[in-house]
Amino acid sequence: MKAKHQRLVLVIIALLAIVGAGLLAAWSLRNQANYFYLPEQMAKAPPEVGQAVRLGGMVQKGSLVTEADGVTVNFKVTGNSADAIPVRYSGILPDLFVEGSGVVAEGSLGPDGVFKATNLLAKHDENYVPKELEGMGTDAAAKMAADTTVGLK
Amino acid sequence: MIPEIGLAALWLAAALAVLQMVSGAASLRAAPGEVNPLAIYARPAAIVQAFLAVLAFATLLYSFAVTDLSLKLVASNSHSMKPLIYKLTGTWGNHEGSMLLWVGVLAASGGLLSAFEKRLPDRTMGATLAVQGFVALGFYAFLLLASNPFERLPVAAAEGSGLNPLLQDIGLAIHPPTLYAGYVGLSVAFSLAMGALLTREVNPAFARVMRPWVLGAWVLLTLGITAGSYWAYYELGWGGWWFWDPVENASLMPWLAATALMHSVSVLAARDALRTWTIMLGVLAFSMSMLGTFLVRSGVLTSVHAFAVDPERGAFILGLLGIYIGGAFTIFALRAGAVAEGKRFAALSREGALVFNNVMLSAILAIVLLGTLYPLLTEAFDVRVSVGPPYFNPASAIFAIPMLLVMAVGPLLRWKSDKPARLQFELALIAALVIGVIALVSFFGQYPLLPLLGLGLAAALAVAAVLPLKGRKLTRVPVATWGMVIAHFGIAVSLFGMACEGAFSEERLAAVAVGGTEQIDDFKVTLDSVMPIAGPNWTAMQAQLSVSDNGAAPVILDPQARTFWSPPQSTSESALLTKWDGQLYAVIGNQAEDGRWQIRLWWKPFVTFIWYGGILVALGGVLAIAGRVRVDVKRRVASAKGARRRADVEALGAPAPVPAE
Numbered sequence: 001m002k003a004k005h006q007r008l009v010l011v012i013i014a015l016l017a018i019v020g021a022g023l024l025a026a027w028s029l030r031n032q033a034n035y036f037y038l039p040e041q042m043a044k045a046p047p048e049v050g051q052a053v054r055l056g057g058m059v060q061k062g063s064l065v066t067e068a069d070g071v072t073v074n075f076k077v078t079g080n081s082a083d084a085i086p087v088r089y090s091g092i093l094p095d096l097f098v099e100g101s102g103v104v105a106e107g108s109l110g111p112d113g114v115f116k117a118t119n120l121l122a123k124h125d126e127n128y129v130p131k132e133l134e135g136m137g138t139d140a141a142a143k144m145a146a147d148t149t150v151g152l153k
Numbered sequence: 154m155i156p157e158i159g160l161a162a163l164w165l166a167a168a169l170a171v172l173q174m175v176s177g178a179a180s181l182r183a184a185p186g187e188v189n190p191l192a193i194y195a196r197p198a199a200i201v202q203a204f205l206a207v208l209a210f211a212t213l214l215y216s217f218a219v220t221d222l223s224l225k226l227v228a229s230n231s232h233s234m235k236p237l238i239y240k241l242t243g244t245w246g247n248h249e250g251s252m253l254l255w256v257g258v259l260a261a262s263g264g265l266l267s268a269f270e271k272r273l274p275d276r277t278m279g280a281t282l283a284v285q286g287f288v289a290l291g292f293y294a295f296l297l298l299a300s301n302p303f304e305r306l307p308v309a310a311a312e313g314s315g316l317n318p319l320l321q322d323i324g325l326a327i328h329p330p331t332l333y334a335g336y337v338g339l340s341v342a343f344s345l346a347m348g349a350l351l352t353r354e355v356n357p358a359f360a361r362v363m364r365p366w367v368l369g370a371w372v373l374l375t376l377g378i379t380a381g382s383y384w385a386y387y388e389l390g391w392g393g394w395w396f397w398d399p400v401e402n403a404s405l406m407p408w409l410a411a412t413a414l415m416h417s418v419s420v421l422a423a424r425d426a427l428r429t430w431t432i433m434l435g436v437l438a439f440s441m442s443m444l445g446t447f448l449v450r451s452g453v454l455t456s457v458h459a460f461a462v463d464p465e466r467g468a469f470i471l472g473l474l475g476i477y478i479g480g481a482f483t484i485f486a487l488r489a490g491a492v493a494e495g496k497r498f499a500a501l502s503r504e505g506a507l508v509f510n511n512v513m514l515s516a517i518l519a520i521v522l523l524g525t526l527y528p529l530l531t532e533a534f535d536v537r538v539s540v541g542p543p544y545f546n547p548a549s550a551i552f553a554i555p556m557l558l559v560m561a562v563g564p565l566l567r568w569k570s571d572k573p574a575r576l577q578f579e580l581a582l583i584a585a586l587v588i589g590v591i592a593l594v595s596f597f598g599q600y601p602l603l604p605l606l607g608l609g610l611a612a613a614l615a616v617a618a619v620l621p622l623k624g625r626k627l628t629r630v631p632v633a634t635w636g637m638v639i640a641h642f643g644i645a646v647s648l649f650g651m652a653c654e655g656a657f658s659e660e661r662l663a664a665v666a667v668g669g670t671e672q673i674d675d676f677k678v679t680l681d682s683v684m685p686i687a688g689p690n691w692t693a694m695q696a697q698l699s700v701s702d703n704g705a706a707p708v709i710l711d712p713q714a715r716t717f718w719s720p721p722q723s724t725s726e727s728a729l730l731t732k733w734d735g736q737l738y739a740v741i742g743n744q745a746e747d748g749r750w751q752i753r754l755w756w757k758p759f760v761t762f763i764w765y766g767g768i769l770v771a772l773g774g775v776l777a778i779a780g781r782v783r784v785d786v787k788r789r790v791a792s793a794k795g796a797r798r799r800a801d802v803e804a805l806g807a808p809a810p811v812p813a814e
Contacts, residue, residue: 021516036537070664092742
């Protein structure tokens with residue numbers, strides 16, 4: 001094999017591997033990316049049962065109920081419409097998680113229509129708002145922004 | 154007064170960066186054998202610039218130390234009641250300060266390069282310094298025009314608004330500076346690569362100059378990532394050690410590129426092969442550093458690390474990124490064809506294995522890069538997604554597993570070409586270990602696939618890492634070889650920790666009344682009390698847990714739920730019980746209505762090995778540098794001795810060589 005050929009072969013192998021990685025990434029991103037839903041979107045066109053998605057909205061006032069085990073909570077998430085999605089979560093609630101504030105729940109929809117959250121993201125600090133809650137474009141968004149950006153100058 | 158000195162120093166440094174650029178470029182225009190009169194300024198400019206940039210950073214550090222509230226940056230990020238150590242670390246806990254640190258390290262490494270690097274030809278050095286000056290100039294402009302750290306307030310603030318409590322931690326003291334030093338160390342590799350490419354000096358001598366910079370940057374990145382992972386593990390209170398958070402990925406991507414670069418630069422130094430590939434990786438590694446800086450600093454991502462969003466700054470860094478990466482790849486495309494082909498090698502050789510793993514590392518890099526950028530791309534089409542472990546873990550494992558297998562075998566192969574028959578025993582041993590461990594573990598229980606593979610590979614890799622020492626006299630093994638052995642062994646240790654954490658972790662979540670007991674693994678955990686306590690700038694509910702391991706005397710753990718008042722925020726401080734074979738991780742949550750407290754406990758067997766491994770890997774890198782430097786010093790001493798001896802011979806009256814007519 002001539003010197004030029006070896007370089008060519010190396011370049012081709014490297015390109016194939018990188019393109020392969022790219023294709024693999026593109027294919028699995030389509031399947032594995034976690035889509036974001038607003039409550040009204042989830043009510044209208046629910047994701048498949050068990051598919052990992054994120055649900056973002058406001059914790060409905062008066063809907064937060066702690067179960068007898070002391071660590072499982074049930075609450076409802078509302079958005080810009082009257083639709084409210086029931087959410088169930090076992091674990092330690094994020095700091096400053098309260099009724100009426102914004103929340104993003106990671107998890108999947110169960111067969112009973114209850115969203116099983118594996119992780120809750122809420123107001124993290126005065127500078128951090130879950131990305132999905134930015135610019136929701138209605139009263140709720142403005143209110144939520146006010147709720148989630150206390151102290152932002 | 155002090156901040157104005159800092160600002161002036163920064164402007165002067167920027168001006169010197171221009172001089173360095175012009176003077177470095179002038180050296181390229183010199184006729185062969187002559188020195189361009191302008192070219193002599195590049196080295197001094199780089200050195201003075203380093204002092205000025207470091208001085209600018211020192212003045213900001215001082216302003217934070219004395220809490221100078223007339224500075225906007227101090228007022229909005231610090232607080233007079235903060236402990237001194239966090240006042241100091243707060244200097245780089247914000248956008249402007251961290252960019253100043255970035256620039257300071259950039260200038261300092263440029264200064265070091267020009268002060269101590271005498272091996273390169275003048276033209277190559279000039280081109281390198283010109284590129285370094287050009288990179289620095291862009292970031293000075295960014296600081297001075299778009300994020301001035303020394304901006305004064307019209308009226309001094311009465312009190313500062315504090316620092317994000319998550320960042321008030323000793324982890325912050327070491328994690329970002331190490332990472333930045335690593336990022337920026339790659340800038341030298343980048344400048345050297347461009348310099349060599351521009352002057353067509355891509356050869357082993359150049360690789361030997363580049364190698365310590367790449368190794369040093371890589372060691373710092375390794376330490377930074379290890380520290381960052383541990384910081385996220387105990388500070389966020391989520392029990393995980395890697396979240397595939399965009400900012401974590403931003404530090405992982407340069408590391409992957411630097412790992413590939415470090416190996417290929419070694420091949421270039423030792424064997425004069427992989428010339429263009431090394432240059433490309435040099436460009437890629439620093440591109441990833443800048444991309445990481447862009448992702449973190451521009452506010453296009455929200456994460457724990459991203460500070461306030463500012464589109465103007467984002468556009469500025471994106472512009473810089475476009476100029477540098479675009480420019481570098483253009484020069485690469487134009488010049489790569491002119492780089493002569495290096496030495497050839499067979500597919501089955503140590504070079505072959507290194508190339509394979511270089512490609513695998515690049516593929517993992519592509520996977521991580523695409524996963525990190527995908528949410529940004531879809532957002533352009535108004536589809537909001539997030540990408541997490543379900544994507545990253547399997548997709549990167551597809552390339553990591555063959556890479557780890559080849560990594561076990563590669564160091565055993567000979568340079569240039571080898572025969573598989575020579576390594577029958579080693580190959581059989583590695584295969585037997587992988588299969589044996591996986592079979593053994595799956596005999597005892599059902600575990601997820603990836604941790605299972607990880608355990609098998611870790612065992613094989615740990616043994617394979619020390620195999621290169623087989624049959625050698627240990628005292629005569631070069632220090633750099635020890636470095637390789639230890640670094641590869643560190644990867645095995647780390648992999649073992651990750652696999653154990655993935656396969657054997659236990660979790661217990663319960664609401665416990667005071668006096669109640671929970672059982673996890675062999676531990677009995679009793680909630681003794683919950684009491685309010687106060688710190689310098691926070692109050693907290695502190696639980697006292699007595700943990701007794703299999704009936705042994707109890708150990709006290711005290712996790713806290715802290716509330717900071719400036720800025721108002723809560724954090725949970727986890728409490729850890731470290732044993733040689735794992736960690737017990739305890740977090741306290743809210744109080745339920747009936748008075749019980751939420752307690753979350755994890756038992757994570759061998760989780761600490763993840764970070765021990767990281768430290769071993771870094772140690773290996775340090776040994777590799779030490780070994781190379783030792784050899785280099787020896788060589789210099791020997792050549793100096795030779796020169797002296799020749800001079801002596803001459804002085805003894807040997808006839809001076811008469812130039813031919």
